[in-house]
Structures are given as structure tokens and as C-alpha cells.
Amino acid sequence: MFTLISAAIVLGLLVIVHELGHFTVAKAVGIKVQEFSVGMGPKIFQKRKGETDYSLRGVPIGGYVKMEGEDESSEDERSFSNKPILSRIAVLIAGSFMNFLLAIIILTGIFYTIGVVTTDIAGVSDDAPAYEAGIEAGDKIIAIDGETARTPSAVQNYINLSEEDQIQVTVERGEETLEKTVGVRVDEELNRRIIGVEFDVEQSLGAAVAGSFRETRTIVVEIFNFFTRIFTGEADVSQEVAGPVGIVSLVGDATRAGFINVALLTAFISINLGIMNLLPIPALDGSRILFLLLEAVRGKPIDPEKEGMVHLVGFGLLIFIMLMVTYQDILRLF
Template sequence: MTIIYALLVFLLVIMVHEFGHFIVAKLNNIKVNEFSIGMGPAIFKKQGEETLYAIRALPIGGYVALEGEEDESDDPRSFSNAHPLKKIAVLVAGALMNFILAIVLGVIVFSTLGQQTTTIDSFVENSTAQAAGLEAGDKILYIDDKEIKTWPEISQTLNTSKKDKVTIKVQRDNEELVFQVPTKEENGNHLIGIYPTLEKNFTSSLGASFQFTKDIIKQVYIFMGQLLTGRAKIEGLSGPVGIVRMIGDSAKQGFINVLMFACMISADVGAFNLFPFPALDGGTIVITLIEWIVGKELPEKAKIVINSLGLIFLLGLIGYVTIFNDIL
């Protein structure tokens, strides 16, 4: 079952990414030679007016073949002859669709599980917050001088302050009240013993999904920056085997956790593809911008060499991570 879930997640994420390239290319009148779901030999083909649509045997991704994308073409509708802005739009569209997919999946997840609010629902046993006078239904507004807008900010603020006692302002009915609340330290975390009220509505779920997707994208670029500067280690990366294992762990906790993991993977793939590195969409965007600025295209052979070297590096990295991080 783990393999099935993994294949479905990979197929969905890659298919949506490639569909983004496909639909924006079509909208910009760029010729699309083929749109395939899956890889390997075709098990179904249908020739459209100009595009071949195919389903291939290996459900491990998909691709869009644009006229003039990888070789020279005299066709006026080729990718290579398109205006730079149109090229960039096509390149960005794949990642954008991944972000949209992540948000949609996030809305489903948060609508099902509920979104944590800053309103207290209940207390743990021997809660310092309850002993200090806080009640269920109180909405936390401030901890010390820090305004609280989301539930995670509560624990973040408590752990940052590391105080034995904090000042908490809450809203109770139409009244604002202030309490002095002791904290308890457990496993390095400062706690006050409260549980949040959960909201299950579209508006809060959409907002939570946007924030979650944004945080994932931000984490990708922070990690990539730390990796390049030596502040993060390659051991923090996971390859295909590791991802399949994590999908399996998610599946054991229920289908909704698989959707959450798919949401994370989709945001990861979108963010990673925009990274300005050869063989990635981000690398091609950089080349396109340089060509536009200087008013001259790089030789096709030079592009092929640059992208080939980038691809070799990425495949080598995936192989290294798979062997030394996922398997050994």
C-alpha cells in the first residue's frame, strides 16, 4: 500500500507541475509536441491537432515536450522563438501549479482536522494557566508585550522568553483581562498547559493552508542557503527511498496525513524547481533573463552543456542521498 500511495503522490505532484507548463504554453501560442503522464513506453496515445497526448507505463512522473525547447527550431511558435516573458511564464507555471496544489490539499486537510485558534478550549491536568485564573473560551491576545495572532506563536513566545512567569492578556466575552501565569519547563519547552479551540471553516482553512505553504517554501530556500554556506549538512536531505518511507509512515496515521505529506512535497517540488540552478526551471529562467538583458541568445550547445552538467550533478546528489541517507 505504501508503494501505491507513493506512486500516486509522485504522479499527482509531477503531473500538476507539467500541466502548468502545458496550459501556459498553449495560452501563449507556443507549440506543444507532447504531453505525457508517466514515463517509458506508451500504453495509450491520442494525437490531437498538434499535440500527442500519452499515458506511459511507468507512473513516476510525466513531461511536456515543447517545440524548440531542447534543440534549434525555425518554427515561429517554438519555445526558443517566443518572447522572454512568455518563456518565463511557461517556466514559472509548473512551480505555480505545485503551489496551488499544495494550497488545495492544505484546505482539505485543515478543513478536516480543524485549524488551531488562539482561544482556549481546555486545560491539561495541573495547568498553571487554569490555576492562574484563565478559563475555557478565553482568547489570548498578548503574552508579555508580544501580540499573539496564531497558536504556534504561543509556544514560540513562551520558549523565546524562557521566563518562570509571563503576563497574559486575554479577551473574555467583551472584556480584556490580564493574568500572571507561571510556566513549567518540560524537555526544554516552557508550557502553561492549554489546548486550543479548533475551527473548521473554509476561510480559516484557506488562510492556514496559505501560511503552511508559504512556510514550506521559505524553509526550502533557508535550507538551500544553509547547505551552500555549510551551515546545514547533506544528511538533512531525503531521496526517493526516504520519501517513500515517510509516505508509508504517514499512511499508517490515516489518509489525511498522506494528503498533508503530498501538500508538503508539492510545495517542496515547486520551490526547488525555481532554484536558480542548471537543469531546473529556475536555472533556465536565469539564462532567459540574461539573454533578454544582453539582447543575444547563448549558443544552443552551451545551454545543452550547462544543463547536462547540472543534471549530472543533481542525479549524482540524488544517488548519494539515496544510498547514504536513505539506505545505509
């Protein structure tokens, strides 16, 4: 039960933030918003304020902002279809923007709490290759074999992937830049290649904000690398893609591991949601943006009925894919 409550809070937060982005910008550019809904299916609760119905629906998956003239023809001057193209694109992008913003805020809070590991060296083991090469506490690693190293994870990944017995480490020491040839050894306990340094941890708001942007960038790169592996056939979609059931399971695991893990997972899912919604897939925001760009090129809008049919078919395909992924989620539970 606690897992379900945690999952409902996480997914609810992501949906509300995403739809709030659409809602806020729509209101800002003067579009008439008919409904702000959290969830899909039958209404559980509804309250009208001004011209907008605020509703909570029975199926806790997704949500939407219903705007005048978004999916149908409308003569109302405040309809979505009668606003400038840039205003409409801004409304569509706003949902994903809010997901990215939420992730950055969450990650900033995490890094401010636990600190940000830097490439400044806090200590060197006496029997380590780094010590033998003359690297000292207080040095800052700036490159490995000529490749810029901005984060400790980048340093460790390069060391792990390197097949050489020695690597060239560039460090800053005060105002000097030094090149050190460092041996690499395998730590059997950690099951990874090391040079024997311990990195410093910085705990400040500035470091936390910078760390959150770096982590967001890393997650975005990982997601697009996954898409690349899908097209090359290297990805195991049955194991690496999660639907609603899989997400609930992941939230449950994170909940048992502690609040920080739940927050990290929330940020990761939020970034995923932001990217997925910007892809040119029918029924998603990215597809609607594509239609608006086509409208800008043609100088006239696409027939609303034809566009609506494309989105309807796309929505059906998305539901089918979600059911298939959910089936895989259930199989993984047993």
C-alpha cells in the same frame, strides 16, 4: 505492494500537476507542444491528440513537456524561443505555481475536515499558571512578550523556547486588551513547557482556506531555514534529505498512519517540488528563468547550444546527486 501503489499515486499526482501547469500556459500563449510525458525512459503508452503526443514512460520519476524551440533553434513562429520573454517566464513558473496550488487545495481539505486550531482559549486548567494569572475561557491570545502570536503553534514554540519562569501574555477579552504575567511550568508527561490553556477549534471553509495559506507559509519558511542550515553546516543532510527510495518509505509510513497523513505529506512534497524547481540550478525551471532574465538585460538571447550544454551538465549533476541520496536512503532502511 500497497506502499508502492500509494507512492506511485502521490508522485504521479505531483508530476502530472506540475507538468500540467507548463502545458496549460504554453497552450494558452500559443506555443506548440510536441509531447506531454509522465515518467522518464522508454515509452510504455503513447497517444497522439492534435499536434501533441501524450506518453507514459517506464521510469516513474519526473516527467516533462517538450515544446518546439525550447532546447533548440526553431524558425516556427509558435516555438518557445520566438515568444515574448514574459510569456516564456510564465510557462516556466506555471509548474511550481500548480504545485503550490495543489498544496493549498489539499491543506484546505484537511483543515475543513479536522478543523483549524485557533488562538482562542476554549478552557483553562484549574491548577494552571494561566488560571492563576486570570486568563479565562473565551480570551484570545494575540501576543507573547510583545511578539505577535498568529497561531497556537507559534504560542507553544515561544513558550518552549523561553527560558524565563514568567512570560507576558497579551489577550483580547471582548473589546478589552489585557496584559497578563503568566508563570511557566514543565509538563513531564508532554516533555514541554506549558501555561495550561486549551485552544479552540474552528471548522469552516474560511478558516480552512486561511489555515492552508498559513501552513504553506510555515512550510516554505522551514524549507529555506533548512537551506540556511546547509550553508552554515548545521544540517545533517544524510538524515534530512530524501530521494525516491526515502520518499517511498515516507509515503509507506504515512499510509499506515492514515489518509490525513498521506495528504499532509503530499502537500509538503508538493511545496518542496515547487520551491526546488524555482532555484537557479541548471536543468531546472529556475535556471531557465535566469537565462531569460539575462536575455532581457542583454537584449538578445544566450546561444541555445551554450545554454543547452549548461542544462545538460546540470542534469548530469542532478542525476549524480539523486543516486547519492538514493544510496543514503537505502542505508537508512537497514
